Amino acid sequence: MLFNSYSFLLLFLPVTAIIFFRLGTYSRQLAAAWLGATSLFFYGYWNPAYVGLLLVSIFFNYGIGYALAREHNSDRNQRKNFILTVGIIANLLLLGYYKYANFFLDTANRLLDTSWTLQDILLPLGISFFTFTQIAFLVDAWSGKAREYNFIHYLLFVTYFPHLIAGPVLHHKEMIPQFARPETYRFSWDNMTIGLTIFTIGLFKKSVLADGVSTYANLAFHAADTGEKLDLLAAWGGALAYTVQLYFDFSGYSDMAIGLSRMFGIVLPLNFNSPYKATNIIDFWRRWHMTLSRFLRDYLYIPLGGNRKGPMRRQINLMVTMLLGGLWHGASWNFVLWGGLHGLFLAINHGWRSVCKRYFPGLGDTGIWGKLMAWAFTFIAVVVAWVFFRATTLEGALSMLSGMIGLHGISLPAALQSRLGGAADLLESLGIQFSLGGGSRFILTWGWVICLLAIALFLPNTQELMRRHRPGLDFDPAAVTARLEWRSTIVWGLAMAILAVAGVLSLSQATQFLYYQF
Amino acid sequence: MATYLRIWFLALLILLIGAVTLNYWVDPYGLYRPYSDGGDWKPHGAAQGELVKPYLVLKHSPRTLILGNSRAEVGFDPEDAAWPESAQPLFNLALPGTGTGVARRLFEHVLAAHSPQTIVLGVDFMDFLVSPDVRKWEPEIIHRLLITPDGQINNGRWLQMMFDGAVTLASLDAVLHSIDTVRVHGKAGVAHLTAAGFNPMHDYSRIARNEGYFSMFRQRDIENLRAYQKRPKNLFSRGTHTSPAFEDVTAILDVARAHGIQVKVVIYPYHAHLLEIFRITNCWDMFEDWKRELAYRVATDSHDQATLWDFSGYHHFARETVPLAGDKQTVVHYYWEAGHFKKELGHQILARLSGQGEPAFGMALTPANVNVHLLAIRQDGIKYRLERSAEIIQLEELVQ
Numbered sequence: 001m002l003f004n005s006y007s008f009l010l011l012f013l014p015v016t017a018i019i020f021f022r023l024g025t026y027s028r029q030l031a032a033a034w035l036g037a038t039s040l041f042f043y044g045y046w047n048p049a050y051v052g053l054l055l056v057s058i059f060f061n062y063g064i065g066y067a068l069a070r071e072h073n074s075d076r077n078q079r080k081n082f083i084l085t086v087g088i089i090a091n092l093l094l095l096g097y098y099k100y101a102n103f104f105l106d107t108a109n110r111l112l113d114t115s116w117t118l119q120d121i122l123l124p125l126g127i128s129f130f131t132f133t134q135i136a137f138l139v140d141a142w143s144g145k146a147r148e149y150n151f152i153h154y155l156l157f158v159t160y161f162p163h164l165i166a167g168p169v170l171h172h173k174e175m176i177p178q179f180a181r182p183e184t185y186r187f188s189w190d191n192m193t194i195g196l197t198i199f200t201i202g203l204f205k206k207s208v209l210a211d212g213v214s215t216y217a218n219l220a221f222h223a224a225d226t227g228e229k230l231d232l233l234a235a236w237g238g239a240l241a242y243t244v245q246l247y248f249d250f251s252g253y254s255d256m257a258i259g260l261s262r263m264f265g266i267v268l269p270l271n272f273n274s275p276y277k278a279t280n281i282i283d284f285w286r287r288w289h290m291t292l293s294r295f296l297r298d299y300l301y302i303p304l305g306g307n308r309k310g311p312m313r314r315q316i317n318l319m320v321t322m323l324l325g326g327l328w329h330g331a332s333w334n335f336v337l338w339g340g341l342h343g344l345f346l347a348i349n350h351g352w353r354s355v356c357k358r359y360f361p362g363l364g365d366t367g368i369w370g371k372l373m374a375w376a377f378t379f380i381a382v383v384v385a386w387v388f389f390r391a392t393t394l395e396g397a398l399s400m401l402s403g404m405i406g407l408h409g410i411s412l413p414a415a416l417q418s419r420l421g422g423a424a425d426l427l428e429s430l431g432i433q434f435s436l437g438g439g440s441r442f443i444l445t446w447g448w449v450i451c452l453l454a455i456a457l458f459l460p461n462t463q464e465l466m467r468r469h470r471p472g473l474d475f476d477p478a479a480v481t482a483r484l485e486w487r488s489t490i491v492w493g494l495a496m497a498i499l500a501v502a503g504v505l506s507l508s509q510a511t512q513f514l515y516y517q518f
Numbered sequence: 519m520a521t522y523l524r525i526w527f528l529a530l531l532i533l534l535i536g537a538v539t540l541n542y543w544v545d546p547y548g549l550y551r552p553y554s555d556g557g558d559w560k561p562h563g564a565a566q567g568e569l570v571k572p573y574l575v576l577k578h579s580p581r582t583l584i585l586g587n588s589r590a591e592v593g594f595d596p597e598d599a600a601w602p603e604s605a606q607p608l609f610n611l612a613l614p615g616t617g618t619g620v621a622r623r624l625f626e627h628v629l630a631a632h633s634p635q636t637i638v639l640g641v642d643f644m645d646f647l648v649s650p651d652v653r654k655w656e657p658e659i660i661h662r663l664l665i666t667p668d669g670q671i672n673n674g675r676w677l678q679m680m681f682d683g684a685v686t687l688a689s690l691d692a693v694l695h696s697i698d699t700v701r702v703h704g705k706a707g708v709a710h711l712t713a714a715g716f717n718p719m720h721d722y723s724r725i726a727r728n729e730g731y732f733s734m735f736r737q738r739d740i741e742n743l744r745a746y747q748k749r750p751k752n753l754f755s756r757g758t759h760t761s762p763a764f765e766d767v768t769a770i771l772d773v774a775r776a777h778g779i780q781v782k783v784v785i786y787p788y789h790a791h792l793l794e795i796f797r798i799t800n801c802w803d804m805f806e807d808w809k810r811e812l813a814y815r816v817a818t819d820s821h822d823q824a825t826l827w828d829f830s831g832y833h834h835f836a837r838e839t840v841p842l843a844g845d846k847q848t849v850v851h852y853y854w855e856a857g858h859f860k861k862e863l864g865h866q867i868l869a870r871l872s873g874q875g876e877p878a879f880g881m882a883l884t885p886a887n888v889n890v891h892l893l894a895i896r897q898d899g900i901k902y903r904l905e906r907s908a909e910i911i912q913l914e915e916l917v918q
Contacts (some may be wrong), residue, residue, distance in 0.1 A: 006684075195521040196526070208690065414733060436737035488522035497529030504530075505537060505690040508681065 001045040003199075003256045005208050006507055012042065017263060024185030031185050032152045035264070039159035043125065050124040054159070057094060061134040062154050068141040069149070084142040088135055095131045098124055103331030126165035128328055130158055132295055137172045139299055146172040162261040166253055168271045168291035170218035173471055175266070184265040193488060194469045195262030200496050201462050203503035204257025209452055209507065210249035213273075217241035217390070224403070225396030231435075232410045235403025237445040242390045243383050244452035247276060255462045258472060262328070269294075274461045276453070277384070278375040281345040284382060296325050312356065318350070319343035329389070334397060337390040345381050370421065393501040415439035438515045460484050534688070541687045549573060549686055555712045557704040559720075562695040563711035567591065567613045569682060571715055572627060572662050578714065579632045580609035585621040585770075586640025588614035588717075589786045591858065593864035594638065596714035600867040600868035600875075605636060610715035613659075617645035618766035622658050625770055627663040629777065630671075633676055636780040637912035638871070639770060646763045646808050647749040648802070650756035667710070718861070722854050731855075738855040739791055746799035753804055753811065757818060764780075764811065781824035782871050783816055784811065787863055790836045790902055791856035794913055797899070806892045813883040815869040827871065828891065829880040832898035835863055839910075840909070 001008050017039045023031040025120065032311060044051035064087035071080045095102075105116055137157075140146035157175050158164075219236020224230055254271035261268045269291050278284035285293050301321040307314040319340070326339015384401065391397035395403055411433040417424045424434065460482035462470040467480045486492055545551045547570045548560040563570055575583075582605040584594045590612035597780040601608060611624050628634065639683060656667050661678040665671065686692055704706045707724030713718055726734060755761050760768075767783070774781045788796075796805045809828060816826040830836075841848035869875030881891055903910050 040796040189519040189523065193523050196523070415729065418728065436733050436740070472907050488519050490522075490525055493522050493525035494529050497526050497533060500526070501533040501537065502690055504534065505688060505693060508689040 001042050003253070003260065004203060004503070004507055007045075008042075009504070009507070012038070013260070020264065021187040024187075028182065028185045028508040032156050032179060035161075036152060036155040036159055037166060039156070039161040042161040043159065043164055046125065047122070048111050053094075053124055054130065055478045056172060057091070057130065057134065058155055058158050061138060061158075062151060064090075065141040065146070065154070066137055066149065067136065071149040072144050072147065080142060084138055085217070087138045091135050091138075095127060099394075100128055100327075100331045102400045111163050123382075127168050129169060130164065132169055132292075132328075134294060135159060136169070136299055140147075140172055146176075148338045160261070160266070162257040162264075162266075163268060166257075167289075168254060168257065168269050170269065170291070171293045178266050181265075186265075188265060190469075191265050192263050194466065194471070195259045195264075197259070197486060197492075197496055198262060198462055198466060198471060199256050199259025200503065201465070202252045202257075202259055203248075205248045205252030205255060207252075207503045207506035209455070210245050210247075210252055213241050213245045213248075213448040213452055216441065216448060217245045219441065220445075221396065221400070224400040225392050227395075227399070229399065229408040230403035231408050232403060233412070233442070234438075235400050235408070237442070237449060239383050239387055239400060239404060240453070241445055243386050244449060244456060246386065246390075247272075247456055248452060251461075252445075256335045258462075267470060267473055270463055270475060272461065273463070274309065274456065276376075276379060276456045277372055278382075280378055281342065281349045281381065285342075285346070290453060292325070292328075296388055298322050300324060301473075311350075318346050322346065334388045334391060334394060337394075337397075338385050339347050341381075341385045341388065345385070359477060409433060411435040413437070413439035413442045416442075446466075531642075537693050538687050540696050541689075541692045541871055542687055544696035544699050546692060546699040548713065553713060555710070558698070559702055559705075559708040561699065561702055561709040561721075564717050567711065567715075567717075568616075569662075569685070570711070571611055571613060572659065573682075574713070574715060575609050575611050575624075575628055576631050576664075578607055578609045579626075580607050581605060581635050583610040583625070583628060583634045583637045583695040584608065584610040584612050584640075584715075586612040586786075587626060587645070587860065588612070588783075589642065590638070590640035590784075591715070592717045592719050592854070593642075593786070593859045594868065595716045595718070595859060595861040595864060597716070598849070598861065598865050598868050600865050600872055602872055608714060610712075612640060612715070616657070616659075616804045617642070618763045618770070619655075619814055620659055621768040622770050622905060623657065623660055623663055623665075623667065625773065626665045626669075629773065630664040632761055633777050634779060637770075637774065638782045638784060639767075640784050640786055641812065643769065643796070643805055643808055644745070644749065646761065647746075647755055647804065648752060648755070648761050648763065650749045650752050650754070652755055652762060654762040675756065676875055688699055688707060688723075716861075717778045718852060719858075726849070726854075727846065730844065731841050732843045734855045735789075735791060735840045735853075736843075738857055739795065739913060740916055742792060742795050742857060743799065743913075746795055746801055747917075749801075751804060753808055759811075764815065767812070768815055768819050771816065771859065772822050775819070775823050779823070783812065783824060783826045784867065784871075785812070785826070785828040785830050785883075787829035787831075787833075787836060787867065788858055789838070789853050789856035789859075790906075791840065791909075791913060793830065793832065793836065793899065794903075794910060795856070798914055798917060809883065809892065810885075811887050813888045814885050815864065816883075817885050826883045827867075827880050828883045829867055829870075831895045832902045833879055835859075835866065835879065837902060837906075 003009075016035070020031050020038075022033055023034050043054060064083060067083050068080060070089075071083065073339060074080075107494060109115055123449040137146055153176055156179055157170065157172060160170075160175070163170055219239055220230060220234060220241065224235070224238070235280070239350070251272040258268045258270070271290050273290065275284055275288035278287055301317055304317040304320060305313055306317060309317075322339045322342075322343030323336055324339070326335045326337070327336045329338070337409070371411055387400045387404070388397045391400060410431065412427065412438050413436070414434040416439065417434045420427070428434070460480070463475055464480045464482045465486045467475075467477040467485065469486075536734070542550055545553070546560065546562045547566050548563040549570050553560065568702035582596075582601070584590055584596070586594075591610060591614055594610055594612070596610050611628070613620055613624075618641065625637065660667060661672075662675060662682060663672060664675065705728075707720050709717070709719075709721040722734070753761060754764075771781060773779075796802050812826055816824050835852045838850055838852050840850065851860070853859050866875050866879055870880045883891060
């Protein structure tokens with residue numbers, strides 16, 4: 001079920017909330033069970049077949065977690081390690097079978113010139129998210145940070161519908177205490193208002209902004225993937241359209257998840273913090289898909305040794321983490337390349353920092369122009385990497401990049417030629433061609449890109465707007481410099497109603513969230 | 519907070535009701551309220567034919583039905599003087615970007631409510647170029663039709679109608695389209711879909727005035743070259759002498775015969791540039807084989823209730839000169855570009871279908887005369903290439 005659908009907004013959400021709060025007045029266990037059951041219904045709405053798989057995964061991991069918790073005070077470390085290893089391998093095997101079996105088989109067939117086949121495996125929705133959430137739980141249980149004996153709470157922790165399909169990736173320790181609080185089960189006007197406001201902003205970002213610009217990103221990448229050669233402006237227009245589409249789609253989804261959860265009194269961790277404002281790649285990864293970055297850091301990068309084993313080993317650990325992070329997004333070499341590129345960017349960033357620290361200690365404070373240049377480098381690097389993330393073929397990605405560096409020329413729509421007057425001759429003398437057709441597409445692509453980039457770069461993000469109302473876990477309102485701030489006033493009520501109407505009116509053209517495919 | 523929520527909810531409700539009222543009142547797709555074709559333009563109806571025409575045709579109960587793709591939609595005007603009185607009322611149910619599969623389903627849809635007397639079925643060569651492994655697939659449009667592909671009443675249609683209602687009354691696009699419809703009311707050069715389903719291409723007139731016909735021909739020549747280069751060079755499914763597209767034509771002829779409906783199958787009058795593109799992209803032999811197969815099918819399946827009319831060829835209409843680059847004054851009278859003919863040429867076709875018009879324009883094809891006719895077109899083509907060698911060289915250069 002999609003958050004941006006009539007069935008979710010008009011039926012699922014109100015029915016779930018009303019019964020949850022009614023049950024909450026009698027029995028918290030019953031209310032939690034109800035929320036878990038409706039979350040399973042939410043998951044099975046598209047394909048009930050995989051509810052069984054999800055439940056098997058939950059029972060198995062609960063059992064392993066239970067066994068680890070029982071071993072907590074014992075000194076049988078070998079036994080604990082064995083239980084954890086079994087748990088992690090089983091989770092990875094499940095993920096590997098459903099998500100990567102055909103990918104590895106195709107790769108093997110290409111390398112060995114064989115033709116092994118496996119039946120088409122339908123990817124269970126959200127498998128990457130619920131597998132990672134549970135692996136983190138097992139590791140926490142092994143290290144003694146988590147202990148869970150209440151099955152209903154564990155079921156709810158994994159299946160909780162706001163985060164189940166596309167995150168945020170949650171930690172057991174930040175959720176279970178909230179499920180245990182009595183206030184969670186009591187209706188609160190404050191939570192409902194704040195949740196609804198955050199949800200409205202997310203709905204607008206997804207349904208109006210991301211879906212609005214998606215047409216132009218899709219046209220450009222489809223053209224590149226089918227062998228069409230895009231000129232410099234068309235290629236950049238397509239790449240930037242996807243850059244803003246992905247941000248507004250996924251951050252919109254995350255806002256909706258956070259808002260929905262808040263209606264039920266549960267505060268989720270933040271997932272985005274204006275990533276395109278980052279002035280270096282390290283900063284970018286602290287702002288983009290923050291809960292996944294946190295997971296990769298805590299459960300992959302640090303166990304690999306992190307930065308504790310020297311600079312060279314740190315770079316290798318970073319690269320391994322980013323390559324696996326890329327592969328986590330999908331079974332395709334393009335995702336691996338995307339991850340590899342970011343690993344390389346991070347290595348360069350860390351290397352540059354070391355060089356600056358050692359040889360140019362004053363270079364950190366470079367003023368506005370230095371920051372602008374740092375932002376531009378970072379942004380261009382991110383956009384270039386997104387090309388691999390979005391293109392469906394390697395050839396398509398390389399063709400797009402060829403266009404972006406001008407190998408396919410520069411052209412403007414012929415319709416603009418007559419409107420440019422004498423400037424058109426000047427542009428032609430500079431080698432810019434005027435091509436027939438595509439005038440309105442050109443203008444709309446760049447119109448959308450400029451507007452959405454301006455919103456992403458110059459307006460405060462959702463948590464900055466909601467800073468006085470605890471919009472997410474681990475949020476520090478003191479770090480916010482933006483002036484604009486949401487208040488429960490008539491003006492804000494009307495403004496949010498306009499965003500909500502635009503979002504609701506877009507439901508009839510609703511599309512799936514981009515991160516559902518991962 | 520509770521007060522804030524009340525204000526939010528009330529404003530949301532008022533705005534939603536306002537949006538639906540605006541969309542119903544302006545009716546940007548021409549679906550709910552009658553409108554005139556003299557300034558009450560529906561620019562977004564023109565782009566939403568697939569959404570609106572299946573509903574509009576049921577309101578018209580047409581005696582004559584036009585089926586086909588965009589060439590038929592912009593070429594055959596139901597208001598044309600060449601239609602005999604007995605053909606009225608008419609509805610142009612042709613849909614851009616669709617093939618014979620959609621035409622077949624739309625025909626069955628109309629028949630479920632009302633039986634027309636005549637259909638004019640435009641067939642396009644491109645739709646018949648298929649992969650040898652092509653399989654029959656059903657278009658999305660079937661969900662809003664009265665009949666399912668297996669001939670049953672479409673019991674799930676109410677769901678699609680509700681969804682279409684939401685799209686046309688309660689969507690952001692509809693609001694933006696309503697505002698745009700009000701903005702262009704009465705202005706010149708605005709796209710439009712008439713109440714009878716015809717697209718008069720007002721917007722193309724404006725583009726032609728601003729950019730000249732050369733630009734429109736050149737752009738579409740490039741697109742057509744690309745498209746025909748990419749199309750499979752094959753007419754039939756592997757190991758057979760048929761394909762889903764041919765089967766659709768046969769099905770239309772069979773159903774029409776069963777209902778006593780006259781069918782006029784029309785091969786469109788492609789401009790010579792497009793005919794040359796068929797030749798340049800090595801499709802010419804298949805173009806001829808296609809006509810032979812159509813002639814055979816129409817003759818065997820229709821029992822004299824159907825006629826195949828071929829208006830393609832190097833006649834004086836198709837040879838109409840394309841203005842030179844930069845010439846914004848010269849008007850092309852019969853074509854918008856090489857693939858789409860104007861209603862003026864549509865008028866000539868309709869006159870021929872009614873037994874009038876230029877006798878040298880168009881021929882009723884039969885298995886007996888098809889080969890002689892094809893040979894004559896080949897010879898006309900040779901003459902055309904000799905006369906317009908510079909133009910042909912330019913076209914051939916576009917392949918690069």
